[in-house]
Amino acid sequence: xxxxxxxxxxxxxxxxxxxxxxxxxxxxxxxxxxxxxxxxxxxxxxxxxxxxxxxxxxxxxxxxxxxxxxxxxxxxxxxxxxxxxxxxxxxxxxxxxxxxxxxxxxxxxxxxxxxxxxxxxxxxxxxxxxxxxxxxxxxxxxxxxxxxxxxxxxxxxxxxxxxxxxxxxxxxxxxxxxxxxxxxxxxxxxxxxxxxxxxxxxxxxxxxxxxxxxxxxxxxxxxxxxxxxxxxxxxxxxxxxxxxxxxxxxxxxxxxxxxxxxxxxxxxxxxxxxxxxxxxxxxxxxxxxxxxxxxxxxxxxxxxxxxxxxxxxxxxxxxxxxxxxxxxxxxxxxxxxxxxxxxxxxxxxxxxxxxxxxxxxxxxxxx
Numbered sequence: 001x002x003x004x005x006x007x008x009x010x011x012x013x014x015x016x017x018x019x020x021x022x023x024x025x026x027x028x029x030x031x032x033x034x035x036x037x038x039x040x041x042x043x044x045x046x047x048x049x050x051x052x053x054x055x056x057x058x059x060x061x062x063x064x065x066x067x068x069x070x071x072x073x074x075x076x077x078x079x080x081x082x083x084x085x086x087x088x089x090x091x092x093x094x095x096x097x098x099x100x101x102x103x104x105x106x107x108x109x110x111x112x113x114x115x116x117x118x119x120x121x122x123x124x125x126x127x128x129x130x131x132x133x134x135x136x137x138x139x140x141x142x143x144x145x146x147x148x149x150x151x152x153x154x155x156x157x158x159x160x161x162x163x164x165x166x167x168x169x170x171x172x173x174x175x176x177x178x179x180x181x182x183x184x185x186x187x188x189x190x191x192x193x194x195x196x197x198x199x200x201x202x203x204x205x206x207x208x209x210x211x212x213x214x215x216x217x218x219x220x221x222x223x224x225x226x227x228x229x230x231x232x233x234x235x236x237x238x239x240x241x242x243x244x245x246x247x248x249x250x251x252x253x254x255x256x257x258x259x260x261x262x263x264x265x266x267x268x269x270x271x272x273x274x275x276x277x278x279x280x281x282x283x284x285x286x287x288x289x290x291x292x293x294x295x296x297x298x299x300x301x302x303x304x305x306x307x308x309x310x311x312x313x314x315x316x317x318x319x320x321x322x323x324x325x326x327x328x329x330x331x332x333x334x335x336x337x338x339x340x341x342x343x344x345x346x347x348x349x350x351x352x353x354x355x356x357x358x359x360x361x362x363x364x365x366x367x
Contacts (some may be wrong), residue, residue: 008204014346014365016110019044020103022096024051028269029092032116032150036090036130039358044095045086047079051095087365088251092116101125112364116150125362128356133267133320142319144360146353147324149269151278158256165253172212172236175259177205179213180274181229182267183220187287190264194286195225199232200261202340212236214254218267262334268321275330282334283322 019042023030033317037044070081073095081099085107091100097119098334104111112127118135119126122253123143130144137145171359173353179202183190206213217226230239240250255261255273260280263270265287275279323329 005290011315014087017042017365019088019090020086021046022089022091022099023048024096025219026093028149028267029096029117030059031152031269033090033092033353035150035152036114036116036357036361038152039354040361042088043127045077047091047099049079049096049099049314050074050077068098068105070099070102072098073235087213088112088114088361090114090116094210095118102303114361114364128360132268132296133324134318136315144353144357146357148272148275148321148353150354150357151269151273151276153255153273157252159279161252162256165250165257169253169257172214172238173210175200175209175252176257177209177211177213178254178258178261178274179215180228180254180261180263180267180270181215181217181221181226182264183218183222183225185220185266188266190222190266190286192224192228195222195228196232198264198284198286199229200338201227201334201338203233203235205262205282206233206258207237208338209260211259214237214240214250214258216240216249216251216254217242218270225252237352240341263331265273265322267316268318271321272326275325281325283325284332284334333348 019037019040019082021033021037021044023033023046050073061273073344081103083106085103088108089100089103089111091097091113091250092115097115098121100113100115101121104113113125114128114130115126116130118131118137119129123129123138123140126142128142129137129140130146130150132149137143143283179198181198202213202215213233215230215233215237219238221242226241230237238250240254255277258274258277258279260282261274261277262282262284263274265271265283267287271281271283322331326333
């Protein structure tokens with residue numbers, strides 16, 4: 001049986017599907033997968049996928065040039081993948097995408113495959129693709145376009161996090177300006193200079209509001225840029241430096257207690273999470289043509305050339321996410337001169353398309 005395409009290959013309903021979540025090194029992708037799994041409420045196992053460090057081999061594999069294979073992952077460091085195969089597998093990165101298709105192949109086409117984001121493989125190789133405006137996927141029956149990345153921000157989670165973190169942060173005066181710092185992404189580079197600029201604007205905003213700053217880095221944040229940001233702050237503050245253990249990570253506590261938020265522009269996941277609180281959100285754009293990773297390097301020139309020849313669905317424009325957030329009134333640009341927005345008394349939790357996505361996944365099993 002040819003299982004390279006999905007259409008019409010499933011004809012058995014499953015009452016309580018078992019799910020595998022393919023987790024990678026990308027925190028934002030992992031949170032989207034978890035958000036979907038938690039809302040589905042089906043039993044699941046988490047499978048950690050670690051990609052190979054060989055750059056050329058990985059590129060060939062991710063570009064689908066070597067067929068459906070596990071050659072692109074480090075199997076000694078990844079979770080064991082063996083029968084019984086799951087009823088559903090959810091992936092969200094290039095490495096896990098290939099693993100998901102391999103699982104589908106090993107299951108004889110029984111396993112449904114849901115991919116979040118933009119897959120490199122053929123669109124018809126998936127039962128469902130959940131995608132957002134920064135990508136340009138074609139209109140298909142198995143493609144669900146949602147406005148913002150899925151996330152785990154909910155009223156219950158924020159309330160629980162506020163109860164935990166409010167006593168620990170009570171020594172800091174309100175209002176709280178929360179700063180979510182991302183990092184290098186594609187051609188965007190968070191330099192020390194940009195860290196300095198961000199710190200100065202945050203410090204000015206906090207002075208205007210008369211409050212304190214809660215700032216957290218992320219897995220992609222360059223330490224030098226984060227240190228420079230912190231060095232510019234002269235107001236009361238609480239700092240969290242991201243680490244692999246994730247113990248006592250105040251991220252949801254920060255979201256819950258925030259009166260206003262500043263988020264670096266490259267992280268669509270953090271922008272979605274921040275805007276979900278319904279509180280004022282500022283977007284800090286650190287794009288600088290003079291510091292782009294595409295500048296004055298052979299790899300950079302190659303990317304600039306090939307970018308013009310890529311099919312539309314392999315292109316990405318996070319500006320579409322920024323436009324949506326600003327047009328809807330969820331966010332504004334963090335520019336000079338800095339202005340202070342009065343805190344919202346009863347913020348509304350802005351829903352992502354999690355319920356609509358969950359409904360589409362359920363339809364794969366109960367048509």
